[in-house]
Amino acid sequence: MRSRTGRDEIDYSKWSGVLKDLSIGLMRSLCFLIVFVIGIVVGLLSGSHVDRYFTLEPYTLGPNQASLNPSSMCINSVVGTIAAEDRNSMESFSSPKNVSHGMSDEELLWRASLVPENARYPFDRMPKIAFMFLTRGPLPFLPLWERFFDGQDVRKYSIYVHANPEFQLNVSNSSVFYKRQIPSQYVEWGTVSLVDAERRLLGNALLDFSNERFVLLSESCIPIYNFPTVYKYLVKSNYSFLDSYVDPSRYGQGRYNRQMRPDIRPRDWRKGSQWFEMNRALAIKVIADTKYYNLFKRYCTHDCYPDEHYMPTFVHMFHERLNDGRTVTYVDWSLGGPHPASFGAKDITESYMRSLRNNGTTCSYNKGTSRVCYLFARKFEPSALKPLLEVASKVLEY
Template sequence: MRKLCEGENHCHSTMANWRGKMAQRRSFWAVVAVSLLFLCLLSWASIANLGGRVYCDYLKGEYCQVVPSPSPHLDSSFPVLKPAPFTTSKPVSIPILPPVRNYSDGELSTFVLAKDILTRPLNHAGKTKVAFMFLTGGPLPFEKLWEKFFKGHEDRYSVYVHASQEQPTRKSRVFQGRDIRPQKVFWGRIEMVDAERRLLANALLDSDNQYFVLLSESCIPLYDFDYIYDYLLSGNMSYVDCFDDPGPHGQGRYMDQMMPEIRRSDWRKGAQWFAVTRHHALLIVADHVYYNKFKWNCKPGEENRNCYPDEHYISTFLYIMNPANLANWTVTHVDWSEGKWHPKSYTKEDVKSPSKLQQIQKIKEHFHVTSDGRAIRTVKPCLWNGQHRPCFLFARKFLPETADALLQLLPSVTWRQAHQPT
């Protein structure tokens, strides 16, 4: 019995040791499995264009909450321009995840050029001017209003007009001789982008032009010249509408032919009316890789699905190149409240008093609505460098019949009252 008991004790001890070793092995393989799962998730996040966010959350912490993370297209030395006074701005760079693929020769040359442009200091020695670029079908019904707006600031602005249908005689001296070589423009086609790039190229010839605003013939200024000039040149940023819409009028317009240069996760939508820095204007004019993707693939017809280049090209391109210096809203107001294909037009009745214009001036939030079935509305403050700002400097879709009333109303009432304390 004693030997039997000794044998049983030995068996129990052996079994206990075996169970302990098995538990240790299970713990080891559990740790390995969790580690592998974490690595897989990080790899997936990088491929899905979430790598920059994961990198910020886990490795860089709070810094990434101050400076937006650039697109993972860019290498670790690509610049992010912090907001700063216009004449003393200094570009800085932050490390980001490496590219997820090799670039083609065309893309590589584009990024090399972009890097060089974005790192150039803004130490312009001449008089800093804003280029006002009018994309119009022909006549400019608010010539007299704009002449009043520009009066006394002749050394701080330039004017360029692209008239796609006719070039009538300009009544105001501000617009005389300011028409550039035009071409016909068709809504929703690449010719619209061509006209925008042609305006930018002509304006860039003047080295004093350091900011570039695209306007239409129906646009009016909501503030006087000094206010708009200081607003635009207060920091290194471009006011470009840049929205990720998962619906049919956003992501639904993306096509696989855009790969590999433009991934679905980079696809953005926005209003065409922009205000951009000289850095970004140079990038837009110099680009041929991404522009050609839109030119050859976004065409109306049975064999193509029109992706409306004027609503997607500049937003998508600048999001890939330098997203940290995009305000993600346009400074040109338009009213889509009627829910139609075209925005509301303002008539004489809308400008009998300054109330409508003052309502637009007071807007301090910009919003987007997705085009899918849920129609999700996102509202964000117009915020830059920690400061709330009025969202809009211009407004559009004013009919020619409002010209005389606006000429009386804006300079004497709306512009003057905008500077009074509230």
């Protein structure tokens, strides 16, 4: 029979084990809390933009990671001004002012392709048009574009400039083009690098959740209607405007590479002008594609000109219902050859500019017809700037 002393020793041993387990658990919890708080503080201090931290992180999680919603993480206990940060965060997320970043193209396109599950925006969203300029260097018609944007609601548009990396757009801080040059790469005419630049522009513009329409422009493009007309026409359109058609000649079907089969068949092959306009839904589909882009990158080389075939073919194959099948940028191909006609100072008259706007033709618009078919035109030489500025207020109405 056991003595009382023996029983006391057994009880003491049991409780010491329990206390040891509790101590270990408390120490683990305390260590986790310390590491958690340190991680948050370090993240806040190391980020160049606090608001960018709060806006980008919740949308860059892997499928197995938990949400980093600030309220669920008790950030308020670490940062006393969380309410103010949330306001700044949402403002920069819905309408970011800074287009500079350190993302690679792969990171950018992945980030831009993310779509929120909740279709309702938690802010007063004004649909914007993203004007995306693809240029080698200077923008000779910048004064004309400045006049086009002058006095307009800044919530209705955004500007993005893609130029060769060594070029820096030098404008005053009062210009709407100020600090609108995106991280860019070199572009070579007739190569897939043109498609890369287009996708890069779309990716950067998609980071702004208020951008709803995306128009690609060159340094030789001008608007032939005023901003309110352009805005209403695009924002109220149910379709995108991406040129896509069958060209049976050697400049169309003749560029098809049979090595693209069976993913892209001859009957899928389309051609079109690279100067597109598209809505947000289609833009996301284009930049999210990797399979068909890689096929074009591999097999559409030499005299294939992927910028004239990749988007027209891809959109025709999978998203034709979103597209009107035409462009809203006028180009004169009547001279033939690989380049369109260009227009200098001597070509700019009131009658000519009116003919671009009203030439008696009609086109499709929201399953109906419209007499307004082109909103922009190219290809204008720098010498055309002065006469264009002289006729703009009278003919172009800006």
